Amino acid sequence: MKIKFYGTRGSIPVSDPDFMEFGGNTTCLFISGVDEGAGTLIMDAGTGIRKLGKDIMDGNIEAGDEISLGFTHFHWDHVQGFPFFAPAYNSESKIHISTAGKRKIQNLKDIFSTQMQSIYFPVQLENMGAQIEFEKYNTDVVVGEKGAIVNIIEVNHPGGCIGIRFKFNKKSVVFCTDIEHPDEIDEDVVKLSMNADVLIHDAQYTDEELLTHKGWGHSSYSQAIEVAERSNVKQLIITHHDPDHDDEFLRKMEKNCKERFKDLVFARDNFELSF
Ligand SMILES: [Zn+2]
Ligand SMILES: [Zn+2]
Numbered sequence: 087m088k089i090k091f092y093g094t095r096g097s098i099p100v101s102d103p104d105f106m107e108f109g110g111n112t113t114c115l116f117i118s119g120v121d122e123g124a125g126t127l128i129m130d131a132g133t134g135i136r137k138l139g140k141d142i143m144d145g146n147i148e149a150g151d152e153i154s155l156g157f158t159h160f161h162w163d164h165v166q167g168f169p170f171f172a173p174a175y176n177s178e179s180k181i182h183i184s185t186a187g188k189r190k191i192q193n194l195k196d197i198f199s200t201q202m203q204s205i206y207f208p209v210q211l212e213n214m215g216a217q218i219e220f221e222k223y224n225t226d227v228v229v230g231e232k233g234a235i236v237n238i239i240e241v242n243h244p245g246g247c248i249g250i251r252f253k254f255n256k257k258s259v260v261f262c263t264d265i266e267h268p269d270e271i272d273e274d275v276v277k278l279s280m281n282a283d284v285l286i287h288d289a290q291y292t293d294e295e296l297l298t299h300k301g302w303g304h305s306s307y308s309q310a311i312e313v314a315e316r317s318n319v320k321q322l323i324i325t326h327h328d329p330d331h332d333d334e335f336l337r338k339m340e341k342n343c344k345e346r347f348k349d350l351v352f353a354r355d356n357f358e359l360s361f
Pocket of ligand 2: 159264
C-alpha cells in the first residue's frame with residue numbers, strides 16, 4: 087500500500103519561506119492499493135488536492151476509472167481545494183464523493199454547490215464537466231468495490247468529524263485528523279488504530295498550547311503518541327501542523343517526539359511511504 091500526503095497544514099494554507107519544508111497546503115491524502123488490487127482513495131480536498139489533480143491528469147499517479155474522494159468533515163481547510171481539482175473539469179472523469187458515519191449532515195451535494203455559488207467562484211458545480219456522484223453512507227463500515235474495508239468512527243471535533251481505518255488484505259492505515267480528545271484519550275480511537283501499520287494522527291499543539299485551545303478540535307503531540315503506544319501501531323505520522331509552527335519549530339518537535347516513539351515522522355507535503 088502507498089500513501090502520499092498532498093497537504094499537511096492545519097486550518098489555513100501558509101506560504102511563508104520559513105514553512106516550506108513541511109509545506110503550506112491544507113489536508114489532502116492519497117491512499118493507493120492499486121498494485122494489490124485495492125483501488126485508491128483520496129481523503130479530503132484541502133488545497134493539496136490541486137497538485138494531486140494535476141498528477142492524475144498527467145498520468146503520474148493511477149486513481150482508477152472512478153475517483154473516490156472521501157471527506158472526514160467539511161471545514162474550509164478540508165474542502166477549499168475542490169474547485170481547483172482538475173479531474174472535476176474533465177468530462178471523461180467519474181468522481182464519487184462520499185462521507186460516512188452516523189452523524190447527521192445536510193445534503194452532501196449542497197455542501198459543494200454552496201461553496202461554488204457564483205458569489206464565491208466563477209464556475210458552478212453543475213458546470214464543472216465531470217460526472218460527480220454524492221453519497222453519504224450512514225454506517226460505520228464501507229466496503230469498497232475492490233474489496234478494501236473502511237471502518238469509521240465519529241470523533242470529537244466542532245461540527246463533527248470521522249476517523250477512518252482503510253484495510254486491505256493484511257495492511258491497514260488509520261487516518262485520524264481533526265480530533266480533540268476529551269479529558270482522557272478517546273478509547274474508540276485506540277480501538278480503531280489497534281495494530282495498524284500506519285497511524286496518521288492530528289497533532290496541532292504542544293501540551294501547553296492545548297491548554298489555551300480547548301474546544302478548537304485538535305490534539306497535542308503527546309496525545310498522538312499515547313494513542314500510537316496504546317494501540318501498538320508500527321508507525322506514527324503526525325499531521326495538521328499549526329499555521330503558526332514554522333519549519334524550525336516542527337523539526338525540533340519531531341526530534342523530541344522521536345525520542346519517545348521511535349518510528350515517527352512529521353508529515354510534509356509530497357511525503358510518500360509504502361508499507
Ligand atoms: Zn482541519
Ligand atoms: Zn476541522
